[in-house]
Amino acid sequence: MDERDWMVLQALYREKNITKAAQHLYISQPALTNRLQQLEKDFGVKIVNRGRRGVQFTPQGEYLAKSAHEMLLAMQKIRENVLNMEDNVAGTLRLGVSGFFTDYKLPNLLKGFKEQYPNIEFKITTGFSSHISHLIYNQDVHIGIVRGDFSWKDQKQLLFKETICIASKEKIDLHNLPHSPRIDYHTDSLLKNSIDNWWTEHFSQPPLVSIEVDKADTCKKMVANGLGYAILPSMILNDVHDIYKTDITDMDGKPIVRNTWMFYHKNSLKLNIVKAFVDFMEKEFKG
Secondary structure, three states, X not given: OOHHHHHHHHHHHHHOOHHHHHHHHOOOHHHHHHHHHHHHHHHOOOOEEEEOOEEEEOHHHHHHHHHHHHHHHHHHHHHHHHHHOOOOOOEEEEEEEEHHHHHHOHHHHHHHHHHHOOOEEEEEEEEOHHHHHHHHHOOOOXXXXXXXXXXXXXXXXXXXXXXXXXXXXXXXXXXXXXXXXXXXXXXXXXXXXXXXXXXXXHOOOOOEEEEEEOOHHHHHHHHHOOOOEEEEXXXXXXXXXXXXXXXXXXXXXXXXXXXXXXEEOHHHHHOHHHHHHHHHHHHHOOO
8 A cells, every 4th residue: 555545545534525535635436446356456455435425435445544543644754754863844834823813823924935945845724723643643734833721741832922902993882792792713722711701700691692603704894883892802993093992801810811822742752844843943933
């Protein structure tokens, strides 16, 4: 089996559908089917059964598919170690990055890093911080950048802090928040819990949610157009200057803050590409 075969098994196991798996791998459906049939011939077992509900893996197929992640990770490490032997900063840096950081911070950082190390390529995975923390834990990425205080026992660096604030187009009396239209958005569980806990500490009735959107950036635009107030991390509001912002505080009057961290494994620093990026980020966010 070669690397492409393991990728076929991994994609098919995730999608449970040959058409979707082929699209993900950018190959034709017949090509994927032929490759799967060849694998079954090589191992002498049935790997999948096809039915109306899609693809179902046999016990042997389940074992092979679950082994695909380990095999692909091992191949990736071998490739990285070979490149590392040359003492050059080269190869593909795999980053897992929260959505906010991707939109507002990452492009300029990657540009600066690329200028220093032109032989670097990037593979970026974005998503909620809970997903990114899972990726770095499983070593699917070299470095994870997450927002919020997730549990992590290996190497980490605090990049920056930001307050959480109430944002509104017009000045708003905080005592009237339960009666004012609120715009909510999908976010990670840590931030949602912080906001929910703050609310229950200050109000006895639920918020009046009038609009729900999928992204914080969309929520910000709704606020800027006077459609309601929102509770948002302050940095997302840096490019909006005509709205009122009030930091929320705990019962002791201290601002509630959200930390952004860089997570990585200590062993990964043996790779020149990872060590270079960690050093670069430390300089960029120093102080």
